[in-house]
Structures are given as structure tokens and as C-alpha cells.
Amino acid sequence: MRATFSLLALLLAAPAAAQHPGPDDHKHEHKAHGEHGAKGHKHGDHATMHRRFDDVEWAKKHFEGPERAKWQKPRELVAALKIAPGATVADLGAGSGYFLPHLAEAVGPEGTVLALEVEPSLVAWLRERAEKEQLTQVVPVLSSFDRPRLPAEAVDLAIMVDVYHHIDGRKAWFAKALKTVRPGGRLVVVDFKPGDLPVGPPKGHKIPAEQIKAEVGSAGWAFVEQLDLLPHQNVVIFRRPPAQAD
Ligand SMILES: C[S@@+](CC[C@H](N)C(=O)[O-])C[C@H]1O[C@@H](n2cnc3c(N)ncnc32)[C@H](O)[C@@H]1O
Structure with a gap:
């Protein structure tokens, strides 16, 4: 009887644990930009990496490292997006807020930067x-985890940096994201290229641009351009x- 109960408890607990691994996974740290404690599985979306980023000090240390600016080029990236002053921008999976000063500067004092995170600590x-930092915007x-929790048509531009490979059920997720952006508004996906890189997640979680275009396109978004x-x-x-009609 006890054995049956234990087995039942295990079966019930398993899916939740697989979906969002806990802090124990933090010990398998790797590489500079820091996806630590990576776990992936290939049912559902190809190559989704499941892990938590609830350790704020870890996130600050790894996402704000001095080396990152050299390859991340946050100022150049945000400038290339030509964000209008007064715009409402959503940073989907903002982490420790690496992009916030740049996005706040781009939207100016009259704009808004919605900084979304699934981790309450972040x-x-x-x-x-x-x-x-007096970022009043x-x-x-x-x-x-399964939706950006924003009102309909609230956003002019949504950006996600190094978050794409963590999203589960991407078609459904990006279909929900579509509704939060005004018709004609943009979505910018920034994620690691396949191949040997000095930073980023393990091999299986680096997603080709063509796959990003196909998955996001299938959720109703129109591809505009890829920036080199x-x-x-x-x-x-x-x-x-x-x-687009809702
Ligand atoms: C590798 S970090 C990138 C953080 C930040 N964008 C940056 O470039 O420094 C990925 C972040 O995405 C968040 N995240 C993971 N799944 C998410 C989801 N479904 N929706 C929103 N954020 C998510 C994590 O909590 C984590 O902070």
C-alpha cells in the first residue's frame, strides 16, 4: 500500500519537476554567459532548455559580466531597432535587466519599458x-511560463534576448505574444547561433535562424529581416x- 502510494506520488510530481527544474540544477555550471544547470528534452519543442534563474546574485554576476558588451553590443543592437521616443517596449525575459538602461534611453522619458520575468526574485x-538607476520608465x-502576461495590443516592440531556447510550446507562446503587440508592431528574437561559440548554451539548444523563422511564423508573425x-x-x-484580426 505504502509502495503504491509512493509510486503514485512520484508519478504526480514528475511532470512539474521536468518542466521547471529547481535550484539543484544550478550546480552544473558552464561557460561564460551562463546557462547553468541546463536540462533539455526533445518532446514538444525541439531543443527547449529547462532551468531556473531564481538566484539573483548569480544572474547579476553572469549576465552583467564586463566581457559581455564586446559581443552583445547592446547599444548598437538597440540603436539598430530605431525605437521611437515615447514607445512601449517589452523586454521578454529581462533577467537581471542588462538591456533596461539601453531600452529606457531609447524610449525616452515619455516611453515605457515593460520588464517581464517569470522569476519573482528577479x-x-x-x-x-x-x-x-532612476529608470522611471x-x-x-x-x-x-506559458504566456507573456500583458494586456492586448499594449506593446510597440517586444524583444527577447537569449530566452527563445527556454520557451516551451513555442507556437502557442508566440501566438499569445502576438496579441500583446499592436498590429504593425515588432518582435525581435535574439538567440545563440548553432556552432562552436565561446558563450551560450550547449550544442543542442542553439537554434538555427530558419527554425526560429518557421516556428514564430507559424504563430502568425510575419518575418521582416535578419540583422547581421x-x-x-x-x-x-x-x-x-x-x-491581423484577433
Ligand atoms: C539567459 S537569461 C537572459 C536574460 C536577459 N534577457 C539577458 O539578455 O541578459 C533567460 C531569462 O529568461 C527567463 N525566462 C525563461 N523562460 C521564460 C518565459 N517563458 N517567459 C519569460 N521569461 C522567461 C529566465 O527567468 C531568465 O531570466
Whole structure:
């Protein structure tokens, strides 16, 4: 009887653990830019990496390292997007807030930067950072794993940097994201290129640009262009079709 109960408890617990591994996974650290404690599986989306980023100090240390700017080029990337002053931008999976100062500068004092995170500890840190750095335009948002938790048509441009390979059920996720962006608004996906790189996730989690285009396109987004700007990451830009009906 006890054995049956234990087996049942294990079976019930297994899917949740597989979906969002806990802090124990942090011990398998690798490489500079820091996906630590990586686990992936290939049912559902190809090459989705499941892990948590709830350790704020770890995130600050690894996402804000001095070497990152050399290959991440945040100023050049944000400048290339030509964001209009006053715009509302969503940083989907903002992490420790690496891009926030650049996005806040781009939207200016009248704009808004919605900083989405699924980790409550990071959301609290994003508020603290916004206060410390007087980024008055930044609005931290506690998002869900299965959807960006935003109102319909609230956003002019959504950007996600190094988050794509963590998203589960990408077609459904990007279909929900589509509704949060105004018709004609843009989505910018920045993620690691396949191949040997000095930074980024393990091999199986580096997703070819063509796959990103196919997956995001299947969710209703129109591919616009791919920027040849960063050495280690693809930059793929989409638009919500202007005539898209909900
Ligand atoms: C590798 S970090 C990148 C952080 C930041 N964009 C940067 O470039 O420094 C990935 C982040 O995405 C977040 N994340 C993972 N799955 C997510 C989801 N479904 N929705 C929103 N954020 C997610 C994680 O909590 C983590 O902070």
C-alpha cells in the first residue's frame, strides 16, 4: 500500500519537476554567459532548455559580466531597432535587466519599458534596479511560463534576448505574444547561433535562424529581416501583420 502510494506520488510530481527544474540544477555550471544547470528534452519543442534563474546574485554576476558588451553590443543592437521616443517596449525575459538602461534611453522619458520575468526574485530585483538607476520608465512584470502576461495590443516592440531556447510550446507562446503587440508592431528574437561559440548554451539548444523563422511564423508573425550585427547571436525581426484580426 505504502509502495503504491509512493509510486503514485512520484508519478504526480514528475511532470512539474521536468518542466521547471529547481535550484539543484544550478550546480552544473558552464561557460561564460551562463546557462547553468541546463536540462533539455526533445518532446514538444525541439531543443527547449529547462532551468531556473531564481538566484539573483548569480544572474547579476553572469549576465552583467564586463566581457559581455564586446559581443552583445547592446547599444548598437538597440540603436539598430530605431525605437521611437515615447514607445512601449517589452523586454521578454529581462533577467537581471542588462538591456533596461539601453531600452529606457531609447524610449525616452515619455516611453515605457515593460520588464517581464517569470522569476519573482528577479522581478523584485528589477524594481530595485529601476529605483537605484532612476529608470522611471521601467515597469517590472511577473510573467507566466506559458504566456507573456500583458494586456492586448499594449506593446510597440517586444524583444527577447537569449530566452527563445527556454520557451516551451513555442507556437502557442508566440501566438499569445502576438496579441500583446499592436498590429504593425515588432518582435525581435535574439538567440545563440548553432556552432562552436565561446558563450551560450550547449550544442543542442542553439537554434538555427530558419527554425526560429518557421516556428514564430507559424504563430502568425510575419518575418521582416535578419540583422547581421552580432558575432554569436542571430537577430531575427518579425512584425504583427497590420490586418491581423484577433
Ligand atoms: C539567459 S537569461 C537572459 C536574460 C536577459 N534577457 C539577458 O539578455 O541578459 C533567460 C531569462 O529568461 C527567463 N525566462 C525563461 N523562460 C521564460 C518565459 N517563458 N517567459 C519569460 N521569461 C522567461 C529566465 O527567468 C531568465 O531570466
